[in-house]
Amino acid sequence: MKHLFIKTFRDVKTYWTQFLGVFFMTLISIAIYGGMAVVWHGLDVSVEKYMEESNLANQWIYTMGISDEDMAKLETDEGIKDITYSTSIRGELKQTNQFIELTALSNDRFMKPYLIKGQKYDAESTGIWLDKKFAEENKLNPGDKLNIKYEENKKEFEIKGIVLNIEKMFFTGSSLLSMPDHKNFGYAFISKESLNDLAPFYPYTEIRLGQDFNLSESKLESVFEDKYLFFEKLEDKNFLDRVEKESDQMMKMSILFSLVFILLSALTMYSSMSRLITNQRTIIGTMKALGVKARKIKLHYGLYGLIISVIGSIAGLLLGPKIIPPILIRVKETTVTLPYWNLVNHNSVYLIITVLVFICTFASIKNTGKILKQVPAKILRNTHNMDRVVKKGFLEKIDFIWSRLPNGLKWTLRDNSRNKVRFLMGIIGVLGGMVLLIAGLGVTKSIKSSNDYIYTEQSKYDYISEIKRSSNYEEVFQDIDGDKEFNLTLPGTALKDDKTKNIVITASEDKGMILYKNLNDQEIKLDNEDVLITKKLAEQLGIGVGDIIKVKIKGIGEDSLKITRITGNLSPQGIIMTKDKYEKSFADFMPNLLLSKGSSLNAIEENKQVLYTTTRNQQLHQADKLAESVEAIMYILILASVVLVVVIIYTLSNLNYIEREREYATLRVLGFRKNEIRSILLNDSTLTVIIGWIVGIFTAAKFLDIYLKIVAFDSVEWVSYLDNKALAIATSIVVGVSLSVVFLLSSRIRKIDLVGSFKSVE
Amino acid sequence: MIKLNEVSKIYKSGTNEIKALDKVCLTIEKGEFAIVLGPSGSGKSTMLNLIGGMDTVSEGKLEIDGEDITKKSAAEMENYRRDMIGFVFQFYNLIPSLTVRENVDIVTSLTKNHLNVDEILDSVGLKERKSLFPFNLSGGELQRLSIARAVVKKPKILLCDEPTGALDTQTGIRILRLLNDIARENDITLIIVTHNSNLKDIGDTVIQLKDGKVENIEKNTSPIEIEQVEW
Incomplete structure (x- = not known):
């Protein structure tokens, strides 16, 4: 057995190109999957730890204001001692037009700011604990002073500490911002007393409770009466849902891509190992003839697959x-x-490592076993593949076509039909390369193209402003000139049978600032009874026109609505209705968005009821920036895909070459020139590339479609877009690699040892 | 005419040098039937490979029709093999995915001045089996096909490395007859390498090699009929 171990290591050295292919395939598959998995799994684990360290609450109760009596009721009547009350106002930094969301806590029992530097948060202190990102962007440190304004009141704060708030891990500053603007928007913790210096008599509005208490809706209504708005449980919290989705998106992206990677690698490795073993046929026969036990021979060749895949996996890991x-x-x-x-x-x-190692080892053992089933004499017969049956294919039966084909092509076609697995593997290699590259290049392009659609085709306003909600909005904003449309967008849930989805409910004045289109891309004009649902949400809930859906808006109410039309609008995914329908089903129309066109930006910004304004172009820019986070993942995958494509195409072509080297040597002896043999090699490769390329394009388009559906957040639909550039790049890489490999291998034709090629494999 | 003048072939393996051929001198006339005899390791296959342009000479001169082929470039050697040489291997080396006819036909693309494929297949007795693949043929048929492929391009020299080595007696005799007839009909110099000394009486020239050296060269003025060979 010792000698067989020595032989294994010497064989790895001798056939290093084939082994290197298997090594790289395992390495890339494991490195990509493992590298991405540590990130998404690390996010889950880190957030869990962060939650524990932040003493995160279990129930959040939202009210319009909590009085001392309410607190007494909770503490004495309900016996709840452990409570964290809080309230927030939006402060402004004097002269800099920067905003800070100020939160006052009664204690840190169920909301402990995570300390980065400075002092620990003290609910009684007069200082301020500033958000880390805002502090970094504005170069603020503990000990610095901040002058904050709220309406007409001003107060100077000393920064006591730099902190993070788990509930604000996705803080942007405005619902209109999809990316954070840490320079201009931040948050901070202060004491209730300090908050009341800026906003006198401003009460606590929120309650955080721990695991021990769970107050029901009816109980809360009885305690707070009409001041009660709604409550949320830990599992309802938006930031946790978002972090779960981020992790889920990364996981899906890595799994889906890695799946193609692993599948391609597994198939190629299986094929490589099988063929490597088949090429050892004479040695296997000799060992059997010498009386080496089948078990030992299998173990020896099993080690071929085992060693290299384990080394590749460890390197990848x-x-x-x-x-x-x-x-x-x-x-x-x-x-x-x-x-x-x-x-x-x-x-x-x-x-995955186990699966890959198993595939390599199994392929080696299975093929060794297959050879060992024969008697040594048969194994040792020097057939040089002559025992592989050739059957006339379909095309060959059509003499009219077949007789007109050049001999070289006939040869290639027959050879492929004779070596179906080899041919199929070649096609899969090219196809897989096309799928990985087109999908890799197409994902970001599709997201950006969907963004373009949302902010150019779907949206027609110049400015979009987040405004303070009021029912006399027309009067409040009458100073703003130009065309205006007031909309209300609220988060809610949609229920259909047993399916529930978090959605966005839009109540619109429908004055043409946002165009709603049907599935044929024709514009829809909303009428009073219209309830539109976006296509993706309709598919997710299994809803069609005429179906009834239950819509719940937190703190406002719920109603069952009949869907009248489906819209192809991509974002936000949800329900759209007119303001009249909203008022009929839910409550008074108090918009939170102002969409304007041809208005003066000064007039908008000077209006005190406007919280934040941005342009359509800025929104598009932000959405594209957000898409770049996906782009980074894609760049990694594209790079890995290119390496994998090179490895797979080289490995398969190399094996094809090795198996046919004797034929090429024969042709050289017969008098064929190098370029003539190269053209035969090229013929073989061209057929594989053409088929793989064509099938690859269709498969890639389908894969991209599925990929985008799976990785997109629920709030948006990304439509796959396969542009010519992506197609050209993928084609250039795959065809380029294939041709380069052909030329690389054809250089070996020149070096064929004509004498040695006809000797047996020993 | 093939003329080897002090031809040596040295293989280097690490620090070891193996002289496969050692200063071999011999001449084979045009159209002659030469038998190269010798035990394993005597250098007979090496000599065949050198004449066939499959390997390079280490020392000495190898002249074909007065031209020293050792001076030829790689490209010129390709042309030399293309135009001058026909090769019959012991293990046939046919293209498994081409039919009998296609295996021969593929070689016709190398020269305009080739024999008719169907006629040559007829002459080797494979006319009826031209649509089959090598897989479907017996050992003798495979070798006949290999011969047809070698001669179809009308080579000047036909080199056969143990052409009967893998065949039974009767098939072996038929193959030798075929080679001899085709060579005579087409004025081809035929060189057969074999370790079977029973064949020595059928050649015009018998060259005996031992340890890389010519042990004996014998001109046979009255070769016996191939069918008379005692195997």
């Missing part, structure tokens, strides 16, 4: 988490703020 997370986390941290992002291996990576 070590390299992946070193290379991928820094890129991925840097991009993801533009939208999510965490105190730490630990990298934690996910158990699934070990499962």
Whole structure:
């Protein structure tokens, strides 16, 4: 057995090109999956730890104001001692037009600011604990002073500490911002007393409770009466839902892509190992003839697959988490703020390693076993593949076509029909390369094209402003000139049978600032009874026109609505109705958005009821910036795809070449010139590339479609867009690699040892 | 005419040098039937490979029709193999995915001055089996096909490396007859390498090699009929 071990290592050295292919395929598959898995799994683990360290509440109760009597009722009647009351106002930094959301807490029992530097939060202190990102962007440190204005009141605060708030990990400053603007929007903790210095008599409005108490809706209504708005449980919290979706998106992106990677690698490795073993036929026969036990021979060749796949997996496991997370986390941290992002291996990576190692080892053992089933004399017969049956294919039966084909092509076609697995593997290699590259290049392009649609085709306003809600909005904003449309967008839930989805409910004046289009891309004009549902949401809930859907808006109410039409609008995914329908079904129309066209920006910004204004172009820019976080993942995948394509195409072509080297040597002896043999090699490759390329384009288009559907957040629909550039790049890479490999291999034709090629494999 | 003048072939393996051919001198006349005899390792296949342009000479001169082929470039050697040489291998080396006819036809693309494919297949007795693949043929048929492929381009020299080595007696005799007839009809110099000394009486010239050296060259003025060979 010792000698067989020595032989294994010497064989690895001798056939290093084939082994290297298998090594790289395992390495890339594990590095990509493992590298991405440590990020998404690390996010889950880090957030869980962050939650614990932040003493996160279990129930949030929202009210219009909590009086001392209400507090007494909770503490004495309900026996709740552990409560954190809080309230927030939006302060402004004097002269800089920067906004800080100021939160006052009664204590840190169920909301503990995560301390980055400075002093620990003190609910009685007169100081301020500032958000880390805002502090970094504005170069603020503990000990610095901040002058904050709220309406007509001003107060100077000393920064006591720099903190993070888990509930604001996705803080942007405005609902109109999809990316944070840390320079201009921040948050901070102050004491209730300080808050009341700025906003006298402003009460606590929120309550946080721990695990021990769970107050029901009816109980809350009885305590707070008409001041009660709604409550949320931990699982309802938007930031947790979002973090789960971010992690889920990364997981889906990595799994889906890795799945193609792993599938391609597995098939190629299986084929490589099988063929490597088949090429050892004479040695296997000799060992059997010498009396070496079948078990030992199988073990020896099993080691072929085992050693190389284990080494590749370990290398991938070590390299992946070193290379991928820094890129991925840097991009993801533009939208999510965490105190730490630990990298934690996910158990699934070990499962994938096991699968890959098993495939390699199994392929080796299975093929050795297949050869060992024959008697040594038969194994040792020097057939040089002559025993592989050739059957006349379909095309060959049509003499009219077949007789007109050049001999070279006939040869290629027959050879492929004789080596179906080899041919199929070649096609799969090219096809897989096309799928990975087109999808990799197409994802960002599709997202950007969907963004373009949302902000050019779907939206027609110049400015969009977040405004303070009021029922006399027309009067409040009458100074703003130009065309105006007031809309109300609220988060809510949609229920159909047993399916529930978080959605956005839009009540619109429908004055043409946002165009609603049907599935044929024709404009829809809303009438009073119209209730539109977006296409993706309709598909997710299994809803059609005429169906009844239950819509619930937090703190406002719920109603069952009949869907009248489906719209192809991509974002936000939800329900759209007229303001009249909203008033009939829910409550008074108090808009929170002002969409304007041809208005003066000064007039908008000077209006005290306007909280934040942005342009359509800025929104598009932000959405595209957000798409870049996906782009970073895609760049990693594209790069890995290119390497994988090179490895797969080279490995398969190399094996094809090795198997046919004797034929090429024969042709050289017969007098064929190198370029003539190269054209035969090219013929083989061209057929594989053409078929793989054509099938690859269709498969890639379908894969991209599915990929976008799976990885998109619920709030938006991304439509796949396959542009010529992506197609051209993918084609250039795949065809380029294939042709380069042909030329690389054809250089070996020149070096064929004509004498040695006809000797047996020993 | 083939003329080897002090031809040596040295293989280097690490620090070891193996002299496969050692200063071999011999001449084979045009149209002659030469038998190269010798045990394993005597250098007979090496000599065939050198004449066939499959390997390069280490020392000495190898002249074909007065031209020293050792001076030829790689491209010129390609042309030399294309125009001058026909090769019959012991293990046939046919293209498994081409039919009998296509295996021969593929070689016709190398020269305009080739024999008719169907006629040559007829002459080797494979006319009825031209649509089959090598897989469907017996050992003798495979070798006949290999011969047809070698001669279809009308080579000046036909080199056969143990052409009967993998065949039974009767088939072997038929193959030798076929080679001899085709060579005579087409004025081809025929060189057969074999370790079977029973064949020595059928050649015009018998060259015996031992340890890379010519042990004996014998001109046979009255070769026996191939069918008379005692195997």
